[in-house]
Amino acid sequence: MIGAFSEAFELLLSGDPALWDVIFRSLWVSSAASVLAMVTAIPLAVLLGTIPFPGRWVINTVVGSFQAIPAVVVGLLVYLLLTKQGPLGDLRLLFTSWAILIAQFILVLPMAVALVTGRMRDLWRRFGDLYRLDGASFGTRMRALFVMAPGPVIVVGLTVFGRAISEVGAAIIVGGNLEYATRVLTTAIKLEVEQGKLAEALAFGAVLLLLALIVNLSARLVTAVLPEQDLERK
16 A cells, blocks of 8 residues: 555656646646636626525525536436437537536536525625615626625635536546546546556545645635625624
């Protein structure tokens, strides 16, 4: 076991092209999926958090429930969309990195919407009357979210990224775990363990743990630099 850890460390320092290809692909796919999810979630959160309309509670309940949707189910749904017989089959995206990006986007979007909506609802409960008196437009409400709570929004984005890069089920189903094409950190770990290559699996696992540490430290740093002054800190 000690030998496997030592070999894993050597692999990380060796500049192995296959290893770094997996790392860079994981980073760009999950980063892109997280950014797209946040860009989509913020206007939806402003709508669900500040504008009352019939059935809003139903939508919030469904979105909250979808936070727990299994990754393999998302992978299956995206597979059905992108397969040759599916409605998007002509795009030929199945078993590409774009398919993984789409699956991760769908997987993390409910989380992004639910978390940002909670923050927006809290802000609106405290300060909404001031904006309503001024006849705040939808754009003004979105700007208020960034002005009053930029830190929490960034923390949500980091949380969403952590969820995206750690999923495995959807990536295997729609990506196929193809070397130099669709292999990401989680699927690479699964493959290396199945093949008995513990050193390689540990190397990929170490990268995932390091990324988790970076995300956590970044969230704490953002919270410290951009404190929740808008929420009347105690």
